[in-house]
Amino acid sequence: MREEILAYKRERILEEAVKLFYERGFTGTTLDDIAAELGVTKPFIYTHFRSKVDLLAALCKPTIEMSLAAVENAAASPGTPTERLHRAVVDFTRVVLSRQSNIAIYFREEKSLAPEALAEINALRRKFDHVLTRMLRDGIVAGEFELDDAGLASLAIGGMISWAYTWHRPGGRLKLDDLSGEMASMALRMVGARQTALAKVE
Amino acid sequence: MREEILAYKRERILEEAVKLFYERGFTGTTLDDIAAELGVTKPFIYTHFRSKVDLLAALCKPTIEMSLAAVENAAASPGTPTERLHRAVVDFTRVVLSRQSNIAIYFREEKSLAPEALAEINALRRKFDHVLTRMLRDGIVAGEFELDDAGLASLAIGGMISWAYTWHRPGGRLKLDDLSGEMASMALRMVGARQTALAKVE
DNA sequence: AGGTCGAGCTACCCGAAGGTAGCCTTTCCT
DNA sequence: AGGAAAGGCTACCTTCGGGTAGCTCGACCT
Numbered sequence: 001m002r003e004e005i006l007a008y009k010r011e012r013i014l015e016e017a018v019k020l021f022y023e024r025g026f027t028g029t030t031l032d033d034i035a036a037e038l039g040v041t042k043p044f045i046y047t048h049f050r051s052k053v054d055l056l057a058a059l060c061k062p063t064i065e066m067s068l069a070a071v072e073n074a075a076a077s078p079g080t081p082t083e084r085l086h087r088a089v090v091d092f093t094r095v096v097l098s099r100q101s102n103i104a105i106y107f108r109e110e111k112s113l114a115p116e117a118l119a120e121i122n123a124l125r126r127k128f129d130h131v132l133t134r135m136l137r138d139g140i141v142a143g144e145f146e147l148d149d150a151g152l153a154s155l156a157i158g159g160m161i162s163w164a165y166t167w168h169r170p171g172g173r174l175k176l177d178d179l180s181g182e183m184a185s186m187a188l189r190m191v192g193a194r195q196t197a198l199a200k201v202e
Numbered sequence: 203m204r205e206e207i208l209a210y211k212r213e214r215i216l217e218e219a220v221k222l223f224y225e226r227g228f229t230g231t232t233l234d235d236i237a238a239e240l241g242v243t244k245p246f247i248y249t250h251f252r253s254k255v256d257l258l259a260a261l262c263k264p265t266i267e268m269s270l271a272a273v274e275n276a277a278a279s280p281g282t283p284t285e286r287l288h289r290a291v292v293d294f295t296r297v298v299l300s301r302q303s304n305i306a307i308y309f310r311e312e313k314s315l316a317p318e319a320l321a322e323i324n325a326l327r328r329k330f331d332h333v334l335t336r337m338l339r340d341g342i343v344a345g346e347f348e349l350d351d352a353g354l355a356s357l358a359i360g361g362m363i364s365w366a367y368t369w370h371r372p373g374g375r376l377k378l379d380d381l382s383g384e385m386a387s388m389a390l391r392m393v394g395a396r397q398t399a400l401a402k403v404e
Numbered sequence: 405a406g407g408t409c410g411a412g413c414t415a416c417c418c419g420a421a422g423g424t425a426g427c428c429t430t431t432c433c434t
Numbered sequence: 435a436g437g438a439a440a441g442g443c444t445a446c447c448t449t450c451g452g453g454t455a456g457c458t459c460g461a462c463c464t
Contacts, residue, residue, distance in 0.1 A: 040413090042451095043413065107310070108312075110310075112227060155365070159361055163365055185350075190391050248424080405464100406463105409461090417452105420452105423446105426443105431441100432440105
């Protein structure tokens, strides 16, 4: 119970930090700003995080982990390569859109991370690309995809989706589910998949 | 001639600033660092730029202008929508890869720009999306593309290409020309274009 | 009731970096 | 050659913000 309260305070700090870093940038936000928004003072933050940079890592890393988990999960799921890719794109898009601020902060402030934190995150990203590339290769072997370069295509798909953090406005024209569906059909067309192979999913 | 020397000095400052901002981040680079790299001192920079933020705008804006010019130029060029889209993707990819550092700095430091500079750049970006969306609609009307949502597809294509600034390594496996060609074929497949319509280009 | 413990606050330090005032040197013109 | 102007440097100011030492107040236990 004591533990839970501690965890809750930590979460609240992160939540407010994400909001402000997203709106004003990392450097443009002071710890005093965050504290003020929470109705506390700066030393309070220091009882939960070792430094401003530590706070940054704490809000980036789990989001990257979620992205990786989305594609890994899809890769391990049953179905044809086409179905697995569909699922990967839908789920990854969901992560990007639901954690848009965290993603934005990460890409903007990568250079501000401590070297070890950066190394950990980079390892996750390499794994992400690796899993996605593998999925595309499986599809080529199975004769479902037609691609010159699976590695490049995985970067292209990853980019097309990640990029959504720059333009998506929650409450905009397209809802999260529509968007992730559209993203998936664009990705499938891009890899040369026959959409008919997906009848049951769509 | 005097003017030319002035312009040259300005260019050199920008060049070094791009390099350092790219490597160490905007906040992580001091004006003293830039001056030191050039073998001069900080006040020298102030004879060419009004502030650090001014320097930032000076290195972002022209790059965004080049991106817009690439698609506008392709849109105004002769040929079928398929051919025009192909050209737009190839040329835009070239801009992104050749000005990779500038692009990276811009996306990372958008929040640090002065409001007016940001407004100008945002106007350019809106125009970029508009031109690209228009190009896709033309293709749909002409029966060459098959798309649910031209606006979304233009964001997807723009994102897939812009994203290259995060992973491209000059001197890597793929050369600039190969990359832009591959990007174009992925984009064409994504919009449902028949590749055969491009025989003469490829 | 009194004491102890700990959470959070007040108040402060200090380094770093953007920006500037005023001097020096070099060059070019007269 | 002498002088003036311009370009760049030395030396400085000032602000701001990350980080911390030490106090206070409230809660809980005895």
